[in-house]
């Protein structure tokens with residue numbers, strides 16, 4: 113197992129609900145995904161949705177975010193990417209993601225100089241962070257598959273926010289490495305050769321998959337990369353912002369308790385620590401910082 117290095121770097125992570133995470137080493141400030149608006153279910157299902165700018169402002173304030181170097185978008189579904197362009201605009205950040213995510217940003221009017229469309233396997237450097245956009249799969253069911261081929265203006269149907277291809281985000285830093293998997297699926301072998309001290313993995317829709325699939329997912333995303341800490345993300349009810357304690361996804365959406373039990377059982381077997389991230393609170397992530 114690769115030993116983490118640079119034990120003194122103050123790397124912290126703040127869970128913002130769904131798959132949104134604020135990551136900083138005190139110098140460089142990164143956001144994975146960007147989702148603060150919580151359009152109600154009926155609007156998502158039958159109406160049109162758009163970024164809720166006051167909710168974005170409140171969310172950024174609550175998380176203590178005023179400036180960002182980059183917003184890194186895992187895929188262009190609304191519960192990941194809806195607010196990323198406005199967050200990038202307010203925080204003077206680069207928005208990096210697939211061509212579909214770039215088209216969301218263009219539709220919102222983010223200047224082209226703040227947009228970076230990346231291809232699977234591409235790596236960007238922000239301060240001491242190296243961020244690699246590794247190819248990834250999307251969980252089933254995928255209710256909005258395909259590409260966003262033109263700038264997408266809002267309001268728009270939730271189904272117009274097509275995934276545009278998924279990335280596993282790999283963060284490498286002198287303090288250690290971690291990965292963020294924002295959708296509960298895997299491409300077998302996609303992480304060959306990748307090492308990470310911690311894995312932050314989506315549980316959304318995993319409660320509906322067979323136990324064998326869940327175990328294979330944990331093994332691919334955390335086991336084979338050598339993670340010693342695994343943090344569930346996207347396990348909370350994304351129809352509302354997380355409170356002090358995140359509410360789990362409602363039972364009609366997913367059986368999150370079953371997915372959490374599987375994760376605990378797998379982790380106990382493998383000697384991996386399961387760490388639940390408190391919403392809105394920066395916490396050290398890497399095993400040596402615990």
Ligand SMILES: [Zn+2]
Pocket residue numbers: 187189250275295
């Ligand atoms: Zn998705």
